[in-house]
Amino acid sequence: MNVVEASGLGKRYGGTWALRECTLQIPAGRVAALVGPNGAGKSTLLNLAVGLSVPSAGAVSVLGGRPAGSRAALDGIAFVAQDTPLYKNLPVADMIYVTRSLNRRFDQRYARARLDELGIPLTRRAGRLSGGQQAQLALTLALARRPRLLILDEPVAMLDPVARHDFMATVLAAAAADGMSVLLSSHVLTELERVASYLILLARGQVRLAGEVADLLATHGQASLEELAMTYLLETRTPVVPR
Amino acid sequence: MTALTMPARPDPDGASPRPLPWRRMAGVTWRQHRIALAAVAVLLGALAVWLWITGTPLHHAYAAAAACHPASSAACQSLAGTFNGTNDRMAGGTTPGGVLLQLVPVLIGAFAGAPVLARELETGTFRYTWTQGFGRCRWALAKLVLLAAALAAATGAVGVLVSWYYQPYFAPGHPALPLNQMSPFETLFTLRGVAFPAWTMAAFTIGALAGMLIRRVVPAIIATLAVYATLAVATAGLLRERYLTPLVTSNPNPPGTAWTISQWWTRDGRSAFASPPLSLINRFCSAPPAGRSKNAPFGTFAQCLAPHGYTQWTSYQPASRFWPFQWIEGGWLLVLSALLIAGTIWLVRRRAA
Numbered sequence: 001m002n003v004v005e006a007s008g009l010g011k012r013y014g015g016t017w018a019l020r021e022c023t024l025q026i027p028a029g030r031v032a033a034l035v036g037p038n039g040a041g042k043s044t045l046l047n048l049a050v051g052l053s054v055p056s057a058g059a060v061s062v063l064g065g066r067p068a069g070s071r072a073a074l075d076g077i078a079f080v081a082q083d084t085p086l087y088k089n090l091p092v093a094d095m096i097y098v099t100r101s102l103n104r105r106f107d108q109r110y111a112r113a114r115l116d117e118l119g120i121p122l123t124r125r126a127g128r129l130s131g132g133q134q135a136q137l138a139l140t141l142a143l144a145r146r147p148r149l150l151i152l153d154e155p156v157a158m159l160d161p162v163a164r165h166d167f168m169a170t171v172l173a174a175a176a177a178d179g180m181s182v183l184l185s186s187h188v189l190t191e192l193e194r195v196a197s198y199l200i201l202l203a204r205g206q207v208r209l210a211g212e213v214a215d216l217l218a219t220h221g222q223a224s225l226e227e228l229a230m231t232y233l234l235e236t237r238t239p240v241v242p243r
Numbered sequence: 244m245t246a247l248t249m250p251a252r253p254d255p256d257g258a259s260p261r262p263l264p265w266r267r268m269a270g271v272t273w274r275q276h277r278i279a280l281a282a283v284a285v286l287l288g289a290l291a292v293w294l295w296i297t298g299t300p301l302h303h304a305y306a307a308a309a310a311c312h313p314a315s316s317a318a319c320q321s322l323a324g325t326f327n328g329t330n331d332r333m334a335g336g337t338t339p340g341g342v343l344l345q346l347v348p349v350l351i352g353a354f355a356g357a358p359v360l361a362r363e364l365e366t367g368t369f370r371y372t373w374t375q376g377f378g379r380c381r382w383a384l385a386k387l388v389l390l391a392a393a394l395a396a397a398t399g400a401v402g403v404l405v406s407w408y409y410q411p412y413f414a415p416g417h418p419a420l421p422l423n424q425m426s427p428f429e430t431l432f433t434l435r436g437v438a439f440p441a442w443t444m445a446a447f448t449i450g451a452l453a454g455m456l457i458r459r460v461v462p463a464i465i466a467t468l469a470v471y472a473t474l475a476v477a478t479a480g481l482l483r484e485r486y487l488t489p490l491v492t493s494n495p496n497p498p499g500t501a502w503t504i505s506q507w508w509t510r511d512g513r514s515a516f517a518s519p520p521l522s523l524i525n526r527f528c529s530a531p532p533a534g535r536s537k538n539a540p541f542g543t544f545a546q547c548l549a550p551h552g553y554t555q556w557t558s559y560q561p562a563s564r565f566w567p568f569q570w571i572e573g574g575w576l577l578v579l580s581a582l583l584i585a586g587t588i589w590l591v592r593r594r595a596a
Contacts, residue, residue: 047370050374051373051374052370052373052374054593071260071262071376071378072260074374074375074376074378075260075376077374078374079370079371079374081367081370081371081374082370083367085366085367085368085369085370085371086368086371087275087368087371088366089278090274090275094274097270097271097274098271098274098275099375101267101268101270101271101377102263102267102271102372102375102376102377102382103263103375103376103377104260104263104376138371145376
């Protein structure tokens with residue numbers, strides 16, 4: 001089963017294509033990294049996959065053919081958006097209540113135990129938590145839904161190195177525990193080295209490279225994901241105008 | 244740090260799971276909007292206490308005068324004077340309390356209605372809420388309907404209290420007693436009966452739609468104030484008097500509780516003028532001094548002009564039409580609110596991140 005399938009997918013804002021002719025199949029059971037510079041179309045692709053955006057061209061489906069954004073799709077997907085939006089004025093306990101109420105499955109015991117481990121008090125308002133704690137809260141709420149696909153948009157961009165490590169450790173532990181698939185976007189290449197088993201390289205609105213990390217490294221003869229990605233990204237960058 | 248706690252294995256799920264029950268939105272809506280709802284409750288509670296405190300002496304004075312026998316006795320006339328002298332603390336809505344009461348719907352629309360969706364869009368939390376399993380359209384529909392119903396119920400209760408407050412003024416007249424009477428149309432029509440909750444609901448849904456269109460809280464509040472004010476002024480000034488065709492009478496003294504729409508004069512069956520010109524008054528009505536002519540009641544003109552072939556006509560809405568008018572106004576505002584909610588849901592559905 002493919003957790004994300006896109007064919008000829010495109011999204012245009014005004015006259016500019018944020019994403020163009022995107023065709024890819026991300027197989028289940030992977031931690032897939034969506035890599036590319038700022039403005040490459042990563043968030044656009046993720047928003048299309050969770051149904052927050054409507055395609056201008058082509059189609060995208062998730063979890064084996066469920067239309068993106070449909071109830072069946074959202075039932076099996078948990079999405080943590082960029083900057084981890086939470087209701088800042090609600091106490092953590094109420095964020096748990098709201099998330100549990102809005103979903104068919106919710107593992108309340110997991111959520112409470114996990115927040116306890118993280119030292120996040122249930123009575124504190126979400127807006128008064130540190131950036132790292134807010135990210136962990138958003139992630140915990142997403143994981144407690146027991147999704148089959150977890151989608152993370154730039155999850156660690158705002159976090160310090162320790163919080164980054166903790167965040168990714170939580171994601172990997174959950175993925176390893178129940179075979180959940182993960183799709184995450186990032187422009188921090190070093191973070192992905194340890195976690196990604198599948199790579200999608202996006203630049204200027206188009207897919208440049210997609211495949212299993214091990215295969216890509218073998219085929220292209222690169223030692224690391226970072227080198228591989230850099231090679232491709234440098235090829236497609238905007239030429240520097242000499243002075 | 245180690246991650247000891249793991250989520251359990253997901254249940255097998257079908258390709259089209261059953262929708263989640265609507266009742267789940269009750270707790271969600273309450274938790275998200277309890278501060279706004281509490282603020283509305285405090286505001287309406289304070290107004291209710293004020294209405295009760297100021298309305299009680301009014302009712303006592305009226306009951307004493309109405310129960311007095313024989314009506315023509317000096318004691319009864321004095322009691323009627325006491326009732327007429329009891330201050331109408333609302334003064335037709337011109338005191339601070341009365342003004343605040345009239346602002347309730349627009350305040351609710353601007354500060355409870357406009358932020359409902361605008362804040363989600365402004366802070367980005369819609370990306371959390373709209374990707375939960377409940378579904379964004381059902382989420383928006385449940386939230387808007389629940390809040391609109393709660394606000395309508397609360398303002399409906401206050402509307403009953405305003406009706407109680409003004410009851411003595413609208414009571415059937417006592418011919419022998421000179422008790423003050425008011426037209427139920429001209430005295431805070433929108434704060435009584437079904438009009439008050441209906442206007443509140445309309446203001447709330449105007450705010451919700453403005454928030455969804457504009458996507459920012461403060462501009463949405465301003466837009467709500469402007470749209471509501473336009474609608475309220477247009478309804479009071481143009482629309483309401485046309486709900487039913489007015490009655491027309493040539494009786495120079497239409498009932499005191501009637502709502503006068505317009506007056507005009509005819510002579511020999513042909514339209515003469517809207518109000519008698521000064522030359523005519525000077526010619527035929529020279530009895531009242533010229534300085535007083537502007538303030539002279541129309542009855543006087545009617546009396547002195549009638550022998551010369553002039554007839555005064557008055558079109559009016561009788562007080563008995565109060566409830567039909569209330570239901571007409573409540574009805575179209577309810578339909579408007581439903582359309583505004585439908586429009587908001589349509590925008591939620593097609594809104595692209």
